[in-house]
Amino acid sequence: MTANRKTAALALHKPKKRYSLLFMVLPFMLIIFLFNYVPIFGWIYSVFDYIPGVPILECDYMGMDYFKMMLKDANVLRSLKNTAIFAVISIALTPLPMFFAIFLNEIKCGPVRKFVQTFTTLPNFISWVIIFSLAFSLFSTDGLLTNAFARLTGTNPSSVLSSKESVYWFQSFLGQWKMLGWNSIIYLAAIAGIDQQQYEAAKVDGAGHFRCAVHVTLPAMMETYVVLFILNIGNFLNTGYEQYMLFKNAVTAPTIEVLDLYVYRIGLENMDYSYGVAISIVKSIVSIALVVLANLVAKKIRGNTVI
Amino acid sequence: MNKKNKIQTSASRKVFQVFNYLLMLGIAFICIYPFWYIIIYTFSEARLADVNPPVFLPRGFSLSNYKDIFELNGFFHSLFISVLRTVVGTFASVLSCSFLGYLFTKEEMPARKLMYRFLILTMYVSGGMIATYIVVKSYGLLNNFWVYILPMLISAYNIVLIKTFVEQLPASLEESAKLDGAGYLTIFTKIILPLSKPIIATVAVFVAVNHWNSWFDNHIYARGNESLTTLQYLLYNYLNEAQRLADQIKNTTNAAGMSQISTSISPKGVRMTITVLASLPIFMVYPFMQKYFVKGIMVGAVKG
Numbered sequence: 001m002t003a004n005r006k007t008a009a010l011a012l013h014k015p016k017k018r019y020s021l022l023f024m025v026l027p028f029m030l031i032i033f034l035f036n037y038v039p040i041f042g043w044i045y046s047v048f049d050y051i052p053g054v055p056i057l058e059c060d061y062m063g064m065d066y067f068k069m070m071l072k073d074a075n076v077l078r079s080l081k082n083t084a085i086f087a088v089i090s091i092a093l094t095p096l097p098m099f100f101a102i103f104l105n106e107i108k109c110g111p112v113r114k115f116v117q118t119f120t121t122l123p124n125f126i127s128w129v130i131i132f133s134l135a136f137s138l139f140s141t142d143g144l145l146t147n148a149f150a151r152l153t154g155t156n157p158s159s160v161l162s163s164k165e166s167v168y169w170f171q172s173f174l175g176q177w178k179m180l181g182w183n184s185i186i187y188l189a190a191i192a193g194i195d196q197q198q199y200e201a202a203k204v205d206g207a208g209h210f211r212c213a214v215h216v217t218l219p220a221m222m223e224t225y226v227v228l229f230i231l232n233i234g235n236f237l238n239t240g241y242e243q244y245m246l247f248k249n250a251v252t253a254p255t256i257e258v259l260d261l262y263v264y265r266i267g268l269e270n271m272d273y274s275y276g277v278a279i280s281i282v283k284s285i286v287s288i289a290l291v292v293l294a295n296l297v298a299k300k301i302r303g304n305t306v307i
Numbered sequence: 308m309n310k311k312n313k314i315q316t317s318a319s320r321k322v323f324q325v326f327n328y329l330l331m332l333g334i335a336f337i338c339i340y341p342f343w344y345i346i347i348y349t350f351s352e353a354r355l356a357d358v359n360p361p362v363f364l365p366r367g368f369s370l371s372n373y374k375d376i377f378e379l380n381g382f383f384h385s386l387f388i389s390v391l392r393t394v395v396g397t398f399a400s401v402l403s404c405s406f407l408g409y410l411f412t413k414e415e416m417p418a419r420k421l422m423y424r425f426l427i428l429t430m431y432v433s434g435g436m437i438a439t440y441i442v443v444k445s446y447g448l449l450n451n452f453w454v455y456i457l458p459m460l461i462s463a464y465n466i467v468l469i470k471t472f473v474e475q476l477p478a479s480l481e482e483s484a485k486l487d488g489a490g491y492l493t494i495f496t497k498i499i500l501p502l503s504k505p506i507i508a509t510v511a512v513f514v515a516v517n518h519w520n521s522w523f524d525n526h527i528y529a530r531g532n533e534s535l536t537t538l539q540y541l542l543y544n545y546l547n548e549a550q551r552l553a554d555q556i557k558n559t560t561n562a563a564g565m566s567q568i569s570t571s572i573s574p575k576g577v578r579m580t581i582t583v584l585a586s587l588p589i590f591m592v593y594p595f596m597q598k599y600f601v602k603g604i605m606v607g608a609v610k611g
Contacts, residue, residue: 021416024491028407028461029422032429035458039434039442052444100334106327116335118597123338125589125596127520129539133546133582134341137348137575140549144344144360161550177338209320241436242523246543249550260436267437268527280435288431 046278052271066278076279079262082255087236089172094229097180098221101187102213117188120181131178132246135161161247167255171247186228187221194220227298234294237287259283342586345579349373353576372576376584379577381533381541386584389538392455393518400460401511407461408469409499410491430463440527452535454528459518465510472506473499509599512592519588542581549578 046066048059070076100120107113123131138145141159150157160166198216207215241260248256257265263283267276343363348356352367359366376382410416411423434442439458448454476499484494500507522539529535536544 016415017417018413018415019417021410021413021491022418025407025410025416025422028403029425031457032426032461034446035439035442035461036429036433039438040432042434042438042442045438045441050441052441103327104331106324107331112328112331116331118593119335119338121597122589122593125516125520125593126586127522127539129520129522129543129546130582130586133542133578134345136546136549137345137579137582138341144362147360180334181338209323245523246546263436268440273437273441276437277435277441280437284433284435291431 043277043281045274046281048274050274052273062274066275067282069275070279070282075257075262076259078254079257079259083237083239083258083260085168086171086239086258089168090175090239091229091232093172093176094232095225096176097183098187098225100180101184101191101221102217104184105188105191105217106209106213117181121185122181123178124182126178128242128246131174131243135174135247162249162251164251164255167247167252171243171256174243174247186224190221190224191217223301226301230294230298230301231291234291235287236290237283345582349576349580349583353574357575372580375574375577376580381536382581384534385536385538385541388452388535389519389585392452392521392537393515396456396459396518397511397515399456400462400465400514401507403460404462404465404510405469405500405503405507406495408466409473409495411466411470412473413491426461426463426466429461436527443528448528450529450532450535455518455521455524455535455537458524459514459521462514465514468510469503469506472503476502505599512596512599515592516589516596538581538585542578542585545578545581549575 044056047062047064048056049062050056050059104113104116107116137143139160140146141157141162143159146157146159160170163170194217198220199212202212202216237259239258239260241258241264244256244258244261245264248261259279260283263276263280266272266279344361347361347363347365349372350368350370351361351365352369353371355366407426411419411426413419416422433439443449443454443458448457480498480502481494484498489497520539522537522543525535525537525540526543
């Protein structure tokens, strides 16, 4: 009887619903609900003056007070400015991995290319804590490079890690150091996918290596570049906090504190949960809108979604 | 005319090649050198290295840094916690994600589309750090080992990768097993898992690296709890202390304060040695990883 039903179902191509599957999936759905959706209900804390340990309904109702407070908070403005600066720099640097891929592809000696690719990709897998430790060894006041630089210029050693002015370019440099090789992989794959006949045709027309690169390789990668560029803009507010939190110290605090880090400071250091949640709600809504918009545009360009 | 042109291009080509090799090797050098520096530092003799840091080769040779680390309170325990969370977390997450990835290919699942959207939405929407913290706290997970495992258990992105792979497998294998009376679980363990090895290896590598590198969850969910301190967080604590002391030294002008601080400074060697040991597992699995991650990033970029 069951066997019969099974064959019938196969023949119909419209299999009968199987509720046993539902029971297998539900425990996992519960975990997703508990860790990804319940926190969204936690947004309710933003309209109460939440005190840990007190039931939410017994807390004072604040209405939109925390959201209004944000508009007057100079720190919000400052961290928004820092976030924007980091984001603009990183967007301005998006062509780097593409050019790195083009240049790397011009290295015709296999082992050298493999060597360069291997070691430039490695930092992507290293945690920010370790990167901070490396940077500390090289750039702190008694660090190797700080002292070498001081001896070279005959000045007193001054650490780039405790310089308010150098934060933007130095943190962006570290970000590139970590991600350059990794981000170039997708472009290297795009180069590998270029039809060799295009190069041959260009050569017949008298193009040298340089013109091949400009007229064949570069256009072939533009689509990938544009899509990644748009997604980058979508992630404008999502700078993350790990890197900035590690490199933050008494001196760099005013220029390194990005929005995510400010939320952390308000919520988990000052224990002002409600205000922290309020800021992160606004941030979430704006950034979701940006990401969705960016995805729609990218989809239009590419014909399918990327994320 | 033509010949001259050709000679010119090949000359400029040569200049370019030399420049390009130097540039590429230079970038690679910048990526490797920081690691090399801390490695040679940890093998140097402390009294020599403190005065004159090594540049390309260790100053003297000594294993005392490593001896110190192995005697350091809490080192082995945090190593154990790091290894444990990486092994348990990777195993649980990869198994859950691949099982879900398989189940979501089943059209006979009721409300499949709805649940799949419920999953995908988690890639875009999140409650944020503070709300998540309050919720995790209310589950009683603070200072609990499972706080490292459960929030990272399900990853929508990894499930999409696995589901895409499973969909490409020939359906006939599964159908014939079904006719032989095999249930979903049997089909999953006996057919799907072995056939999906390439994608599962890719996902496992990423999940494992993620677990090994995590420190922020340790920082907010199990701060100051020595029995749950991971290796990354142990390093974080040492660095924090070093940075605080550096700040203090900067602000201290009188010599008395200076000497008082310098005696309490945590030794540089300890910090660097933990850094070497915490990066070691990544160095060791990296050659195996390389094979998989290029595939992973491509699948992820194309499908979704």
